[in-house]
Amino acid sequence: MAKVLVVTSGKGGVGKTTTTAALGAALAQSGQNVVVVDFDVGLRNLDLVMGAERRVVFDLINVVQGVAKLPQALIRDKRLENLWLLPASQTRDKDALTDEGVGRVITELRSRFDWILCDSPAGIERGATLAMRYCDEAVIVTNPEVSSVRDSDRIIGMLDSKTVRAERGERVEKHVLISRYDPARAARGEMLTIDDILEILATPLLGIIPESQEVLKASNVGTPVTLNNAESAPARAYVDASRRLMGEEVAMVVPAERKGFMDRLLGRRAA
Amino acid sequence: MNVRADPTRQLVRLRGRSYVAFVFSPVVPIVEWLAEIDATLARSPGYFVGKPIVLDLASVDLSSAAIAHLLGSLSERSIRVLGIEGVDEERLAANMPPLLTGGRACVITRSEPVQKVEPEAKPKPTSLLLDSPVRSGQSIVFMEGDVTVLGSVGSGAEIVAGGSIHIYGTLRGRAMAGVNGNSSARIYCQKIEAELLAIDGYYQTAEEIDVSLRNRPAQAWLEGDTMKITPLN
Numbered sequence: 001m002a003k004v005l006v007v008t009s010g011k012g013g014v015g016k017t018t019t020t021a022a023l024g025a026a027l028a029q030s031g032q033n034v035v036v037v038d039f040d041v042g043l044r045n046l047d048l049v050m051g052a053e054r055r056v057v058f059d060l061i062n063v064v065q066g067v068a069k070l071p072q073a074l075i076r077d078k079r080l081e082n083l084w085l086l087p088a089s090q091t092r093d094k095d096a097l098t099d100e101g102v103g104r105v106i107t108e109l110r111s112r113f114d115w116i117l118c119d120s121p122a123g124i125e126r127g128a129t130l131a132m133r134y135c136d137e138a139v140i141v142t143n144p145e146v147s148s149v150r151d152s153d154r155i156i157g158m159l160d161s162k163t164v165r166a167e168r169g170e171r172v173e174k175h176v177l178i179s180r181y182d183p184a185r186a187a188r189g190e191m192l193t194i195d196d197i198l199e200i201l202a203t204p205l206l207g208i209i210p211e212s213q214e215v216l217k218a219s220n221v222g223t224p225v226t227l228n229n230a231e232s233a234p235a236r237a238y239v240d241a242s243r244r245l246m247g248e249e250v251a252m253v254v255p256a257e258r259k260g261f262m263d264r265l266l267g268r269r270a271a
Numbered sequence: 272m273n274v275r276a277d278p279t280r281q282l283v284r285l286r287g288r289s290y291v292a293f294v295f296s297p298v299v300p301i302v303e304w305l306a307e308i309d310a311t312l313a314r315s316p317g318y319f320v321g322k323p324i325v326l327d328l329a330s331v332d333l334s335s336a337a338i339a340h341l342l343g344s345l346s347e348r349s350i351r352v353l354g355i356e357g358v359d360e361e362r363l364a365a366n367m368p369p370l371l372t373g374g375r376a377c378v379i380t381r382s383e384p385v386q387k388v389e390p391e392a393k394p395k396p397t398s399l400l401l402d403s404p405v406r407s408g409q410s411i412v413f414m415e416g417d418v419t420v421l422g423s424v425g426s427g428a429e430i431v432a433g434g435s436i437h438i439y440g441t442l443r444g445r446a447m448a449g450v451n452g453n454s455s456a457r458i459y460c461q462k463i464e465a466e467l468l469a470i471d472g473y474y475q476t477a478e479e480i481d482v483s484l485r486n487r488p489a490q491a492w493l494e495g496d497t498m499k500i501t502p503l504n
Contacts, residue, residue, distance in 0.1 A: 150407050153425040157406025200443070202404050202422065
């Protein structure tokens, strides 16, 4: 049963594209058939992070508008043969996306893949709403700061009202992924605590990605962070998150936190 | 500027327009005929309101006084007559509706059923229960009464209620109670971090809310025209 998962946040620059690429690669490494779809029409980045920017011929807009067939636009990853990219158009804007067109593409992708990861643009406009429109699950990427958390709260509200599932009275399974978590700053009390974030968002936690130079290094060489240096802290955190997405119980690792915290976090996830 | 526009002569433009009018054809005895009208009105009050009505007096022979009386009876029933047909012009007084001629019969398409099905008068709910958190950007407006939220109200969300607001969670957004002028409405929450509280138009912003109250269960109410916020328990 194919799963459509949107990676979204509301706010820009929190790590949606990094997360999409990293989770996509981690899922593919564990044997799943995965496609990552870039919905950031006009400002596409996922092709760069995936290292496929020089092989883009057709894009999502071409497929939505029926100019190209889906197999023509899909780009296979060079490292993992069961990981694919559907790039966005850089020359168009979000108005080129239509509800029916996106629905048709998603339906077609469902028949080919186990996981369809939609990389949402920032904001709450057409691109973001269409990226989440047909999703079954959502990963809400949040940085430990108030503006990011409030935007995430807004996005969660939209996931609960604007998606096809919500309109049918079903629920979208939502997960919070805290990225750019800096243990040192957290210890100094300069960031929102994980407890605060989860209290505000009232949504289960999927993982905590530590702030790391590895993320920047990986995107500079066009490789998902989970593939570039699998031993790095962010890579391990993303792999754990991908295993949780597949339903595994994986203990939550909070970088440099006191003991006993883990139990509370796990308590939340069960709730 | 010295430019002055000359007053242009207004041209009277005559336009034609046709309406379908209801034709009342009273028969003797007039009293019984009026009873029929009353029965129709009892079934659907206001049925003739705003409809053009023409009185056809061809089948009765009424004096000028009798016509005046009939018009009076109709006007008591809030039926205004647009024009009268089938009568000699000299029987119509100057204050009566004008004599009409040349009317053509046509089928009246009824836009509303004569017998309106009275909807079961359900008592409107006077409270609204929300069993999930209210997220940033959401606006809950319920003028009819109280709003209860089982969960938190996010920063940037707002609750507007005609009555009181009860929040079993943290209030981080705005809460506006008693917006219909209900000054006895109150706001209750388990944890107060509100951006704004308002009751019947009197409001306090986050800056004005006493810091010592923050993160505690609290209630807000109006005392005269000042808003009081006190910890609960």
